[in-house]
Amino acid sequence: xxxxxxxxxxxQTVAKRGIRFIRLWFTDVQGFLKSVAISPAELETAxxxxxxxxxSSIDGYARVHEADMIAKPDPxxxxxxxxxxxxxVARIFCDIHHTDGTPFAGDPRNVLRRNLREANExxxxxxxAPELEFFYFADSGPEPKVLDHGGYFDLTPLDTAQEYRRTTxxxxxxxxxxxxQSHHEVAPSQHEITLRYDDAMAMADNVMSYxxxxxxxxxxxxxxxxxxxxxxxxxxxxxxxxxxSLFEGDQNAxxxxxxxxxxxxxxxxxxxxxxxxxxxxxAITNQWVNSYKRLVAGFEAxxxxxxxxxxxxALVRVPTIKxxxxxxxxxxxxxxxxxxxxxxxxxxxxxxxxxxxRNGRTLPDELGKNVFEMxxxxxxxxxxxxLPETLSHALDELEQSELMxxxxxxxxxxxxxxxKRKEWDAYQHHVSRFELERYLPIL
Amino acid sequence: xxxxxxxxxxxxxxxxxALRSAxxxxxxLTTDDLDKTDxxxxxxxxxxxxxxxxxxxxxxxxxxxxxxxVPIILAVQKDQIALIMDEGMNLADFIVLPAEPLxxxxxxxxxxxxxTTEEILRYRxxxxxxxxxxxxxxxxxxxxxxxxxxxxxxxVENPSRVWSREQLLSKVWGxxxxxxxxxxxxxxxxxxSKIGEQRAAWITTVRSVGYRFG
Numbered sequence: 277x278x279x280x281x282x283x284x285x286x287x288q289t290v291a292k293r294g295i296r297f298i299r300l301w302f303t304d305v306q307g308f309l310k311s312v313a314i315s316p317a318e319l320e321t322a323x324x325x326x327x328x329x330x331x332s333s334i335d336g337y338a339r340v341h342e343a344d345m346i347a348k349p350d351p352x353x354x355x356x357x358x359x360x361x362x363x364x365v366a367r368i369f370c371d372i373h374h375t376d377g378t379p380f381a382g383d384p385r386n387v388l389r390r391n392l393r394e395a396n397e398x399x400x401x402x403x404x405a406p407e408l409e410f411f412y413f414a415d416s417g418p419e420p421k422v423l424d425h426g427g428y429f430d431l432t433p434l435d436t437a438q439e440y441r442r443t444t445x446x447x448x449x450x451x452x453x454x455x456x457q458s459h460h461e462v463a464p465s466q467h468e469i470t471l472r473y474d475d476a477m478a479m480a481d482n483v484m485s486y487x488x489x490x491x492x493x494x495x496x497x498x499x500x501x502x503x504x505x506x507x508x509x510x511x512x513x514x515x516x517x518x519x520x521s522l523f524e525g526d527q528n529a530x531x532x533x534x535x536x537x538x539x540x541x542x543x544x545x546x547x548x549x550x551x552x553x554x555x556x557x558x559a560i561t562n563q564w565v566n567s568y569k570r571l572v573a574g575f576e577a578x579x580x581x582x583x584x585x586x587x588x589x590a591l592v593r594v595p596t597i598k599x600x601x602x603x604x605x606x607x608x609x610x611x612x613x614x615x616x617x618x619x620x621x622x623x624x625x626x627x628x629x630x631x632x633x634r635n636g637r638t639l640p641d642e643l644g645k646n647v648f649e650m651x652x653x654x655x656x657x658x659x660x661x662x663l664p665e666t667l668s669h670a671l672d673e674l675e676q677s678e679l680m681x682x683x684x685x686x687x688x689x690x691x692x693x694x695x696k697r698k699e700w701d702a703y704q705h706h707v708s709r710f711e712l713e714r715y716l717p718i719l
Numbered sequence: 720x721x722x723x724x725x726x727x728x729x730x731x732x733x734x735x736x737a738l739r740s741a742x743x744x745x746x747x748l749t750t751d752d753l754d755k756t757d758x759x760x761x762x763x764x765x766x767x768x769x770x771x772x773x774x775x776x777x778x779x780x781x782x783x784x785x786x787x788x789v790p791i792i793l794a795v796q797k798d799q800i801a802l803i804m805d806e807g808m809n810l811a812d813f814i815v816l817p818a819e820p821l822x823x824x825x826x827x828x829x830x831x832x833x834x835t836t837e838e839i840l841r842y843r844x845x846x847x848x849x850x851x852x853x854x855x856x857x858x859x860x861x862x863x864x865x866x867x868x869x870x871x872x873x874x875v876e877n878p879s880r881v882w883s884r885e886q887l888l889s890k891v892w893g894x895x896x897x898x899x900x901x902x903x904x905x906x907x908x909x910x911x912s913k914i915g916e917q918r919a920a921w922i923t924t925v926r927s928v929g930y931r932f933g
Contacts, residue, residue, distance in 0.1 A: 401899035452912065
């Protein structure tokens with residue numbers, strides 16, 4: 277398999293399938309999908325030399341004096357967009373380079389690639405499968421209007437959105453994104469589609485495609501789909517539970533037939549790394565002011581850093597595997613939300629886990645009981661830390677972490693802190709409805 | 720198909736549109752090209768449209784056949800059928816315009832199958848063109864990525880035996896690939912989801928061994 281043959285394949289397909297536009301896709305530091313459309317005539321040059329664009333207009337990319345960047349299409353990611361099929365539109369993900377051809381440190385794809393290489397050097401490949409939740413609302417106005425009052429696993433007639441979900445899944449499958457399952461979630465108008473595992477790079481690309489597909493299908497039906505972490509105060513937010521496994525060749529490096537808990541020392545150290553670095557990672561896995569409205573007690577989101585095999589309030593969970601399904605042994609990390617940047621989230625999760633393996637971190641005790649019923653001092657005794665309560669705290673934790681700095685690289689690390697501090701400041705200026713309703717009548 | 724040629728190089732609009740809809744892209748031949756008998760080896764099948772110069776084109780066709788022996792399909796108008804009845808030519812086939820793209824495709828394919836079997840791989844209603852990388856399922860193009868195409872092609876070329884993930888990795892991806900054996904599972908799953916539910920069973924998972932096609 278050579279790069280030339282891949283490019284040749286893409287060019288042939290564009291010619292034979294009557295493709296009229298090719299969208300070059302890449303992602304900014306906050307996880308927004310960016311797109312430049314080119315014509316088939318420009319594609320061959322784009323595949324060999326890349327497309328020059330002005331990076332200073334992209335959040336977290338270049339400063340003005342180094343504005344020119346090159347988007348280099350990755351031919352393995354070429355796909356015809358199913359919802360645009362009659363128009364002949366295809367997409368292809370790009371890696372971002374400087375004009376001298378070196379990879380650009382601010383490109384989230386490049387950040388993930390660098391972290392995956394670290395795993396490879398230790399002999400591991402990293403596989404992930406996310407559960408993605410979202411809401412359908414009537415429109416994108418500031419007062420969310422739900423479409424139904426359905427509950428978990430509700431079927432028709434409550435589940436009016438079933439058809440949208442089915443169309444979404446059909447599109448995803450055509451995009452080569454196999455779906456594990458889908459259902460109505462706990463909150464009204466909330467849905468979940470779980471993707472089958474894939475290698476982390478392909479999955480991060482898939483998540484970008486997934487979010488767009490969900491939004492496109494909603495748009496086509498005259499409604500609005502959102503991945504906002506916590507749009508409804510009284511209901512669960514939208515999570516991005518991430519299932520992870522490491523493979524050494526054909527072998528799941530997490531599965532042990534001998535251990536009582538079914539886990540290898542590698543898995544235990546990986547989990548220990550996740551729990552240890554959880555507070556530092558939170559700014560990345562939960563990057564918005566609103567993300568922290570989801571990480572509160574009383575809903576199904578984790579707020580304490582501990583692990584368990586079967587405890588829904590655990591941050592790190594090891595799901596029970598079916599007999600004879602050793603290869604599906606995996607670790608689930610439950611705090612990330614649906615509006616995360618998947619490239620960066622997979623990067624920091626992997627880095628934290630590998631750090632656990634490298635430093636032989638010991639697995640903390642499993643916590644079977646309800647952590648919310650314990651007193652604060654009990655939790656302290658057991659060494660259970662709370663995840664940061666606000667974006668501001670999360671940024672403080674992130675800033676202290678050398679591992680996060682390494683995993684993200686200086687460019688992303690510095691830009692992210694700067695940008696998110698600004699977001700926090702803007703929020704601090706805001707006088708909320710909560711304050712007006714609570715304080716104005718009495719103070 | 721490869722080696723399909725068309726004369727004259729500017730066909731009528733109705734033939735051009737039928738060719739396009741049938742996803743056929745012939746090499747276009749000028750009058751001069753017809754004399755280049757040394758290039759005829761590149762043509763496995765020639766469509767000649769009688770158009771508005773039927774007698775001249777028939778002469779071209781006969782000469783081409785005498786010189787090269789290449790099979791010829793004549794594209795004719797309804798009122799030209801009589802012209803070819805007593806031509807004494809050993810016609811491979813003919814088609815009456817306006818032509819259904821599906822019929823055109825079927826006729827070309829039937830002839831092509833006897834001529835260039837090494838370029839079209841078939842399994843049930845799946846067709847892989849190894850020259851143009853196109854995959855057709857039930858006569859509709861399938862959107863496969865390059866690696867999905869290569870994996871499917873390997874399966875179609877090597878059916879009915881079990882391949883381990885390592886074997887598939889080295890034979891389809893080549894040794895330089897670092898993704899690990901799980902890559903194979905991931906691609907098989909994408910492939911299954913793209914060829915559709917009924918056909919997904921063509922690829923069987925053989926527990927703790929690997930995969931078998933067909």
